[in-house]
Amino acid sequence: MSIKFNDITKYYSNYKALDISECTIRAGAITGIIGPNGAGKSTLARILAGLDKADTGSIQYEGLLQAGDYNKKITMVFQKPYLLKTTVYKNIAYPLKIRGYDKKDIDSRVNNIINDMELQNIKYQKAWKLSGGEAQKAALARALIFNPSIVVLDEPTANIDPSSIAVMERMIRKAKEQLRSTIIIVTHNMHQAKRLCDDLIFMDKGKIVEKGESLQLIYDPRYETTKRFINGEL
Amino acid sequence: MEYILKGLTEAFSLLLSMDKEVYGIIFLSLYVSISATVLSTLIAVPSGILLGTIDFKGKKLVVRILYTFMSMPPVIAGLIIFLLLSRRGPLGFLGILFTPTAMIIAQTCLVTPIITGIVYNGTKEKGKLIGSLAKTLGANKLQALLMLICELRVNLLTGVITGLGRAISEVGAVMIVGGNIKGHTRVMTTTIAMLQGMGEYSTAIAIGLVLLLLAFTINSIIYHFQQVE
Numbered sequence A: 001m002s003i004k005f006n007d008i009t010k011y012y013s014n015y016k017a018l019d020i021s022e023c024t025i026r027a028g029a030i031t032g033i034i035g036p037n038g039a040g041k042s043t044l045a046r047i048l049a050g051l052d053k054a055d056t057g058s059i060q061y062e063g064l065l066q067a068g069d070y071n072k073k074i075t076m077v078f079q080k081p082y083l084l085k086t087t088v089y090k091n092i093a094y095p096l097k098i099r100g101y102d103k104k105d106i107d108s109r110v111n112n113i114i115n116d117m118e119l120q121n122i123k124y125q126k127a128w129k130l131s132g133g134e135a136q137k138a139a140l141a142r143a144l145i146f147n148p149s150i151v152v153l154d155e156p157t158a159n160i161d162p163s164s165i166a167v168m169e170r171m172i173r174k175a176k177e178q179l180r181s182t183i184i185i186v187t188h189n190m191h192q193a194k195r196l197c198d199d200l201i202f203m204d205k206g207k208i209v210e211k212g213e214s215l216q217l218i219y220d221p222r223y224e225t226t227k228r229f230i231n232g233e234l
Numbered sequence B: 001m002e003y004i005l006k007g008l009t010e011a012f013s014l015l016l017s018m019d020k021e022v023y024g025i026i027f028l029s030l031y032v033s034i035s036a037t038v039l040s041t042l043i044a045v046p047s048g049i050l051l052g053t054i055d056f057k058g059k060k061l062v063v064r065i066l067y068t069f070m071s072m073p074p075v076i077a078g079l080i081i082f083l084l085l086s087r088r089g090p091l092g093f094l095g096i097l098f099t100p101t102a103m104i105i106a107q108t109c110l111v112t113p114i115i116t117g118i119v120y121n122g123t124k125e126k127g128k129l130i131g132s133l134a135k136t137l138g139a140n141k142l143q144a145l146l147m148l149i150c151e152l153r154v155n156l157l158t159g160v161i162t163g164l165g166r167a168i169s170e171v172g173a174v175m176i177v178g179g180n181i182k183g184h185t186r187v188m189t190t191t192i193a194m195l196q197g198m199g200e201y202s203t204a205i206a207i208g209l210v211l212l213l214l215a216f217t218i219n220s221i222i223y224h225f226q227q228v229e
């Protein structure tokens, strides 16, 4: 079981934003994507989440998705999350509502995740009154509420205070351990990559430079570019 | 100065005495403009959303034409409908020139581009993002459309209210296709234009006050909803 992709390219008019020959992401693991600004991380994340189409190449979600439930089992939290113009509660409840869960079931599930993520104080707050960090937490809760098989997170903890980062990382780990979700997380935070990720992919200029186990990639990278990025020289 | 004060006092007494003619004119204005706005909304909201979400060849040109029509002078809309509906025109057989129906049609032509343009702008701004979000949460096409409409609600309302404001305050179109016939096609703006020419200020001021009050109400509604979110 894994996500395999081959010969992925993506152009923005004439600019080649993505050029990946081959890569495999382990199922049930947390894979981090790191790399400098403009490396193509978000572009790849959107393609893996099925939101955009690559110009060439193919992606196989082996053993992870049936043909029909592509949309229903895969989710993504954007770099700048968008919350629906309603309360935090209703935002988190939305994926369950459209899946036809009954009210009582929705209520208990939503309350559970609200407690887990320490969102009680803003449960009935309107989305447009939230701080950036609160919105990011709510968006993560909304993505995890329906137990997706694949979760793509684009810098979910940028702008988040340390204690909230701990809460969010705990939720992400829980999704992996209890729900066996496959998680892909774009991050700029090397400490987070070390703490959270099983594998790491290092991207630069639209290409995957190196992929490996996180500790190995961080402490003993194969390539000079990777080393320079990790040492903050890129 | 004195004639203004006199006009104002008489205006208030006209309004308070429930003058039949004055209220008939106000009612017809509302009937014509609200009907036109409802019709326009039915056409413009789907068109605006569609234009904002799909890409096709020549879209840029369509948008530029739309923007041009958004600022179309009412007399032009009136003239076009007049030519179509006049006895020798292609739709002359309908025999509806100089009726409230003709006025509704003219105002619909005037208002539809305005609402379409506003809805298009809102959709263009948010449509892609909301489309992506709907996918990530597992919504189907219909649910995604409902989500989009729900998220654009302030924008849709702004469009509709702006359209209504435009319809109720224009003179040119209703004058040309309605003809300002007493008791039949005379509305607020045409009354003011006529009475002013005749030097009869009190009724003109009375109706002017009502128009101002309507404009104030309409803008307050928009303001309120834009503030809330």
Ligand SMILES: Nc1ncnc2c1ncn2[C@@H]1O[C@H](COP(=O)(O)OP(=O)(O)OP(=O)(O)O)[C@@H](O)[C@H]1O
Pocket: A012, A013, A017, A035, A036, A037, A038, A039, A040, A041, A042, A043, A044, A079
């Ligand atoms: N919609 C777009 N149109 C044109 N160019 C784009 C678009 N989206 C991304 N790009 C370009 O593609 C390249 C990769 O962008 P991407 O957002 O994937 O980078 P990233 O690795 O996520 O960067 P960051 O760390 O800043 O989030 C950038 O050079 C960007 O300018």
Ligand SMILES: [Mg+2]
Pocket: A041, A042, A043, A079, A154
């Ligand atoms: Mg990015």
